[in-house]
Amino acid sequence: xxxxxxxxxxxxxxxxxxxxxxxxxxxxxxxxxxxxxxxxxxxxxxxxxxxxxxxxxxxxxxxxxxxxxxxxxxxxxxxxxxxxxxxxxxxxxxxxxxxxxxxxxxxxxxxxxxxxxxxxxxxxxxxxxxxxxxxxxxxxxxxxxxxxxxxxxxxxxxxxxxxxxxxxxxxxxxxxxxxxxxxxxxxxxxxxxxxxxxxxxxxxxxxxxxxxxxxxxxxxxxxxxxxxxxxxxxxxxxxxxxxxxxxxxxxxxxxxxxxxxxxxxxxxxxxxxxxxxxx
Numbered sequence: 694x695x696x697x698x699x700x701x702x703x704x705x706x707x708x709x710x711x712x713x714x715x716x717x718x719x720x721x722x723x724x725x726x727x728x729x730x731x732x733x734x735x736x737x738x739x740x741x742x743x744x745x746x747x748x749x750x751x752x753x754x755x756x757x758x759x760x761x762x763x764x765x766x767x768x769x770x771x772x773x774x775x776x777x778x779x780x781x782x783x784x785x786x787x788x789x790x791x792x793x794x795x796x797x798x799x800x801x802x803x804x805x806x807x808x809x810x811x812x813x814x815x816x817x818x819x820x821x822x823x824x825x826x827x828x829x830x831x832x833x834x835x836x837x838x839x840x841x842x843x844x845x846x847x848x849x850x851x852x853x854x855x856x857x858x859x860x861x862x863x864x865x866x867x868x869x870x871x872x873x874x875x876x877x878x879x880x881x882x883x884x885x886x887x888x889x890x891x892x893x894x895x896x897x898x899x900x901x902x903x904x905x906x907x908x909x910x911x912x913x914x915x916x917x918x919x920x921x922x923x924x925x926x927x928x929x930x931x932x933x934x935x936x937x938x939x940x941x942x943x944x945x946x947x948x949x950x951x952x953x954x955x956x957x958x959x960x961x962x963x964x965x966x967x968x969x970x971x972x
Contacts, residue, residue, distance in 0.1 A: 725751070725752050726749055726750065726751050726752075727750050727752065728748065728750075729748075730746065730747040730748070730749065730750035730757075730759060731744065731745070732744060732745040732746075732781070733745075734786070734813065742766070742767060742768070743765060743766045743767060744764065744765050745759070745762065745763070745765075745779075745781070745788070746762070746763045747759035747760055747761055747762050747763070747779070748760045748761040749761075755782065755783055755784065756780050756781060756782060757780070757781040757783060758778070758779075758781075759778065759779045759780070759781065760777065760778055761777060761778075762774070762775060762776040762777070762778065762779040762788075762790060764779075764788070764811075766842050766843075768843075769843075770798060770800065770843045770845070771798075771799045772796060772797070772798050772799065772843050772844075773796070773797045774790065774794070774796050774797075774809075774818075774842070775793070775794070775795045776790035776791060776792060776793060776794040776795070776809070777791065777792035777793050778791045778792055779791070785814065786813050786814060787810065787811065787812050787813070787814075788810075788811040788813070789808075789809075789810055789811075790808070790809040790811060791807065791808050791809075792807060793807070794806050794807060794808065794809045796809075796818065796842065796844065798843050798844050798845075799843075801828070802826070802827070802828045802843075802844045802881075803826070803827045803828075804824060804825070804826050804827075804838070804840075804844055804847075805824065805825045805827075806820050806822050806823065806824040806825070806838070807822050807823075808820050808821075811842070816841055817839065817840070817841065817842075818838070818839075818840055818841070818842050819840070820837065820838050821836070821837050821850075822836070824836075824837075824838045824849065826844065826847065826849075826879075828844075828881075828915065829915040830914075830915045830916065831855065831856070832855070832857075833849065833853065833854070833855040833856075833879070834853070834855075835849030835850065835851065835852055835853040835854070835875060835877060836850060836851050836852045837849065837875075838850070844881075845880070845881045845882055846878075846879070846880050846881070846882065847878070847879045848876055848877070849875060849876060849877045849878075849879075850875050851874060851875035851876065852874070852875060853871075853872065853873050853874075853875045853876070853877040853888065854870065854871070854872045855870070855871045855872075855877070855886070855888075856868060856869070856870050857869055857871070857908075857917065868896065869894055869895070869896045869917065870894070870896070871888060871893070871894045871895075871906065871908070872891075872892070872893050873888040873889060873890055873891060873892040873893070874889070874890040874891045875889060875890060876889055877889065884909060884910040884912045885907060885908065885909050885910070886907075886908045886910075887908075888905065888906040888907075888908070889904075889905055890904065891904075892904065892906040892922075894906065894920070898930055898931060899928070899929070899930045900927075900928070900929040900930070901920070901926075901927070901928055901929075901940075901942075902922075902925070902926065902927040902928075902929075903922035903923060903924055903925060903926045903940070904923060904924030904925050905922070905923045905924055906920060906922050906923075907920070907921040907923075908920050909921075917944045918943075918944055918945065919941065919942065919943055920940075920941075920942040920944070921939075921940075921941050921942075922939065922941075923938070923939050924938065924939075925938070926938060926939060926951075926953075928949065932959075933957070933959050934957075934958045935949075935951065935955065935956065935958070936955065936956040936957075937951040937952060937953050937954065937955040937956070938952065938953025938954060939951070939952045940952075
């Protein structure tokens with residue numbers, strides 16, 4: 694049993710030495726490799742805050758390189774984090790995770806990526822790589838992420854695509870695809886996702902465009918309840934088009950409320966002409 698003290702963190706390390714040359718004393722500046730590696734961090738009150746396991750660990754002066762990382766964070770919601778490799782900074786306790794990184798929350802929300810920087814002290818995970826987020830009825834992909842480890846609050850930076858289900862009671866196709874240039878923010882505490890810049894939502898033959906789109910979900914079913922579109926709103930269905938500066942869509946009632954110079958253009962099929970209906 695070895696105990697390592699880091700700033701504000703108590704790490705308890707359990708290991709079995711492996712790969713050391715018999716009869717040769719290890720030098721302080723030479724990495725040592727161990728198997729059966731286990732770290733545990735505690736709060737000031739003595740409760741376990743997190744633990745981290747690995748198959749092997751190369752202990753160097755400033756870092757610990759770990760293979761097959763399996764970590765848990767404990768608190769209001771427990772979180773599991775896995776990766777093929779990780780590098781622990783012995784000074785601040787941060788961990789750089791690489792290859793097949795998977796975060797799974799206690800409620801089943803899951804995130805996958807190839808690189809992740811885990812700041813335990815700040816309760817933050819972030820990456821500049823492509824990420825995929827899975828939740829009940831939701832699949833989101835994008836580039837760049839900043840989130841809490843529990844994934845209750847997350848922000849994808851750019852090139853966002855979200856596939857989600859609408860309330861089946863509304864009698865419309867269940868799958869909606871929303872894309873945006875980004876960023877896109879998810880806050881599960883208020884059951885909302887906010888899309889920014891060049892937002893396009895598609896469901897079957899209906900296309901909805903806006904500068905910004907706020908999507909509210911039912912906290913129980915995770916289905917869409919309401920969509921608020923702001924800025925250069927365009928609604929296209931068939932040959933008809935509607936324009937406004939703001940549109941509020943009620944998914945259950947299947948109704949739009951348009952404000953800000955609304956304009957409706959209808960295609961008259963019999964004559965092949967357009968009918969402009971404006972206030």
